[in-house]
Each structure stands twice: as C-alpha cells, then as structure tokens.
Amino acid sequence: MTTTADLGLYGEIQKYGAADMTACFSCGNCTAICPLSENDATFPRRMIRYAQVGMKDALLSSKELWSCYHCGECSESCPTEADPGEFMAAARRYAIASYDVTGLARAMYLFPVIGTAIAVTLAAFFALFMYTAHGPQDAETLALFQFIPSELIHNLGIVVMVLVVLAGLAGIVRMTRRVAHREGVGLRTVFGDRGAVARSARAAWSSIGRESLAQTRFREECDADPVVPWYRRRWLIHALVMWGFLGLLAATVLDYGLELIGVKATGTPVPIWYPVRLLGTVAGLALVYGSSVMIVERARRANRSVLKSDPSDWTLLALVWITGVTGFAIELALYLPQPPAWGYWFFLFHVAVAMELVLLAPFMKLAHVVYRPVGLFFAALAREPEAVPTGRQVGVADG
Ligand code: SF4
Ligand code: SF4
Incomplete structure (x- = not known):
C-alpha cells in the first residue's frame, strides 16, 4: 500500500470530535496504561501519530481502531490532557464515514x-x-x-x-x-x-x-x-x-x-x-x-x-x-x-x-x-x- 501524507488528516479527525492533539509529545503513557493494547496491536499512541503525520491509509487500515472500548483510562493518564480515548472514538467515526461510499x-x-x-x-x-x-x-x-x-x-x-x-x-x-x-x-x-x-x-x-x-x-x-x-x-x-x-x-x-x-x-x-x-x-x-x-x-x-x-x-x-x-x-x-x-x-x-x-x-x-x-x-x-x-x-x- 502506498503511504502518502494527507496533511489535512489531523484537522479532519478533529471535526469528528477529537481534542486538540498538538500537545501530544508521544510519551506513550496512554499505550502503556491501555488494558487492551498488546504485542503488535498497540494503540492509541500509534493511531495518534498516524493522524499527526497524515498517514491516512495506515489509520484506515488499522485493526486496532476497533479493539478500543473507550474506557477512557488512557485519557486519565495523559500528561497533556490530549484525551486519547476520545481521539480513538473520533477516529472510528472518521473511519465509518470513510468506508461509506454514499457520503x-x-x-x-x-x-x-x-x-x-x-x-x-x-x-x-x-x-x-x-x-x-x-x-x-x-x-x-x-x-x-x-x-x-x-x-x-x-x-x-x-x-x-x-x-x-x-x-x-x-x-x-x-x-x-x-x-x-x-x-x-x-x-x-x-x-x-x-x-x-x-x-x-x-x-x-x-x-x-x-x-x-x-x-x-x-x-x-x-x-x-x-x-x-x-x-x-x-x-x-x-x-x-x-x-x-x-x-x-x-x-x-x-x-x-x-x-x-x-x-x-x-x-x-x-x-x-x-x-x-x-x-x-x-x-x-x-x-x-x-x-x-x-x-x-x-x-x-x-x-x-x-x-x-x-x-x-x-x-x-x-x-x-x-x-x-x-x-x-x-x-x-x-x-x-x-x-x-x-x-x-x-x-x-x-x-x-x-x-x-x-x-x-x-x-x-x-x-x-x-x-x-x-x-x-x-x-x-x-x-x-x-x-x-x-x-x-x-x-x-x-x-
Ligand atoms: S496522547 Fe498523551 S499519553 Fe498518549 S502519547 Fe500523547 S501525550 Fe503521551
Ligand atoms: S479508551 Fe481505548 S485506547 Fe484508551 S485505554 Fe480504553 S481501550 Fe485503551
């Protein structure tokens, strides 16, 4: 799959409800605390990074988006209050809209x-x-x-x-x-x-x-x-x-x-x-x-x-x-x-x-x-x- 940067991706996901993630400095606390993140299927930090650098294909092809049950534990552990749990929910909304052919x-x-x-x-x-x-x-x-x-x-x-x-x-x-x-x-x-x-x-x-x-x-x-x-x-x-x-x-x-x-x-x-x-x-x-x-x-x-x-x-x-x-x-x-x-x-x-x-x-x-x-x-x-x-x-x- 060709990886192309979509510089509008992060702003687009914000429209679906994600918080301001500019403060996220990829510390990884959220992934460490997430009870469902494991081995190769690591999130939410990786998903956030995809959005930050415009990796739309990578985000939309991530099985990890659907492993999250939005418990919100990661949001409590985030030192910058970037609300990674809500980001995952917004990214799923974005994914549902992107997979839909009708608009x-x-x-x-x-x-x-x-x-x-x-x-x-x-x-x-x-x-x-x-x-x-x-x-x-x-x-x-x-x-x-x-x-x-x-x-x-x-x-x-x-x-x-x-x-x-x-x-x-x-x-x-x-x-x-x-x-x-x-x-x-x-x-x-x-x-x-x-x-x-x-x-x-x-x-x-x-x-x-x-x-x-x-x-x-x-x-x-x-x-x-x-x-x-x-x-x-x-x-x-x-x-x-x-x-x-x-x-x-x-x-x-x-x-x-x-x-x-x-x-x-x-x-x-x-x-x-x-x-x-x-x-x-x-x-x-x-x-x-x-x-x-x-x-x-x-x-x-x-x-x-x-x-x-x-x-x-x-x-x-x-x-x-x-x-x-x-x-x-x-x-x-x-x-x-x-x-x-x-x-x-x-x-x-x-x-x-x-x-x-x-x-x-x-x-x-x-x-x-x-x-x-x-x-x-x-x-x-x-x-x-x-x-x-x-x-x-x-x-x-x-x-
Ligand atoms: S969302 Fe918060 S906890 Fe997760 S990597 Fe970014 S700054 Fe760290
Ligand atoms: S909200 Fe999702 S990503 Fe965050 S800790 Fe819960 S299951 Fe993991």
Whole structure:
C-alpha cells in the first residue's frame, strides 16, 4: 500500500470530535496504561501519530481502531490532557464515514442539523407511506395488521434490508481490503489448507463469539471500576442493548417464519407466554433498560467514556430508545381489556422508527456492529501462531 501524507488528516479527525492533539509529545503513557493494547496491536499512541503525520491509509487500515472500548483510562493518564480515548472514538467515526461510499455517514456526522433532518424526514416518510395504505381501526380487537397490512410492512422491510446489506457490504469490503492488505492476509491465509482454516475458525470464534457476543475482554479487562454497581456496568449495559436488539430481530424473523410454515398468521392474538412473544418481551426489556441507562449516564456524564457526546450519539440512542418504548406500549395495548385507539398510532410510529433505525445503521455508530468483529478477527488471527506476518511496518514506531 502506498503511504502518502494527507496533511489535512489531523484537522479532519478533529471535526469528528477529537481534542486538540498538538500537545501530544508521544510519551506513550496512554499505550502503556491501555488494558487492551498488546504485542503488535498497540494503540492509541500509534493511531495518534498516524493522524499527526497524515498517514491516512495506515489509520484506515488499522485493526486496532476497533479493539478500543473507550474506557477512557488512557485519557486519565495523559500528561497533556490530549484525551486519547476520545481521539480513538473520533477516529472510528472518521473511519465509518470513510468506508461509506454514499457520503451519508459523513454528512450525518459533520452536520448535526442535516443528520437530525434526515432522521426526522425518514421517519415521517415511512409513517406517511404506510399511512397511505392503511385499513380500518377495529374497535373490538387491536387488529394492527389490518390497520397497516403485514404484506406492506414485509415488502418495505425487504427493500430496507436490501439497501442496508448493499451499503453495509460496500463498507465492509472497503475496510476488509485495507486491513487485509496491511496485515498481509489473503484468501490463502484464511482458507489455504486445513491448518489455515483451523486458525481462521479459532480467530472467528475469539472475535465473534468470545469478544463480540460474550463481551469477554470488555467485561474482564476494560470495565473494572469496582465503585460502579453491577447493574450499571458499561459492559453489561452494552450487552443488554446488543442482545435486546438481536432478540427483537430474531422474534420478528421467527414471527414471519411461523406464518410461512402455516403455524399462525402474523398478528394472530397469542398469550404473553407464547415463546416468540416471550422472546420479544425479554429482548425489549433488555433494550429499553440498556438504552435508558445509556441515556441517563451520558446526560449525567457519569463516567470517563461519556464525558463528551457527539450529536450522532444522541440520535442513535434516541432511535433505539423510541423503538424499544413504543414496542412496549404496543404490547401493553394488546393486553388491555379494551383496545385503545392510540395502540394503532404507536404501531405506525414504532414500525416507521424501527425501519429508519435499520436503514441508517451503516451510516451511524451502529455500523461498529460489523466493523468491530472484522477488526477483532484480524487481531485474533495475528495472535495465532504461524498465521500471518505481524503487520506491515508503515513508518511509525510501535506504541
Ligand atoms: S499519553 Fe498518549 S496522547 Fe498523551 S501525550 Fe503521551 S502519547 Fe500523547
Ligand atoms: S479508551 Fe480504553 S481501550 Fe481505548 S485506547 Fe484508551 S485505554 Fe485503551
């Protein structure tokens, strides 16, 4: 990969929220204190240096960007108060915007007014689009899928998913090509022979299973503040939001699956203990609790990781919270003895915001759901013996 200096890089990352790093004199305290920085995968000092000297390709091809969970320990140890933890968060925003081919992520990050306008307009568009095809509101039972036909939601959902997969894939390919080239990883390294496949399988398990789904390193190495009670621990709150989101997605897919195999039509009344309904309820509880704690902690600036908030952080949290809370309102309406008319409007609003959340996922912080496991996969692969060269040197000292 050709290394060219981009003299505007540092200023560009500042636009994404990085503090003034001119005071940083590369002492390396931040890297030394970071609980996740190790061996070849050293950060944040190396990342900061890339930005200072304009090494854009090196920065965007760094798997290390995605190993940081923004605990903020490095920022506390920095003698010049350059806030390296926030730099890492800003660099990830910059990376998400750079991998995005549409330019939408950049617009949403750099122009909060435009970002808010896009969010509001999209929700209004989905709501109006569905409203134009709405049916009658049954006063006896809450017939949600008579009000908004399930076929319409289904077809709109397919269009949204196709757009998301296309945008997400384009970003993932751009990121993976950069990191793979930097790490010297090719298809042969991953699938070349039985040993390669075994190493890749272990790296996939470590990055997706242990670190992403089970949050092992976040829990054990990056969230060790004994003062915070267990129900407010960052790893737990993050896990609840993630598992809540995945649970709701699974419940939605299962619901359509049951209709496809003829078990029950979507919208058929079921008791609260019906397995798919129970899964949706538990997942919804996790999502609402997790996102509510995140909002309160961020508003109170309760820990080092939320001392600063980007407008995009609030937009994402608002969308997640609204999706969860309106979902619960619908569930409440479904089990009330007399179906309330507001149940229909909450349903319309819920579907519109949920569609919007999914559609905007590749252009917001939520994109880390796919970028982080890819970065962690390369990091885990580099730890495997005889797997790959230990990363290419690109002209900046380790650490
Ligand atoms: S601790 Fe890190 S960010 Fe702070 S001056 Fe040293 S190298 Fe720079
Ligand atoms: S914020 Fe935490 S995980 Fe991220 S670089 Fe700093 S010390 Fe490491």
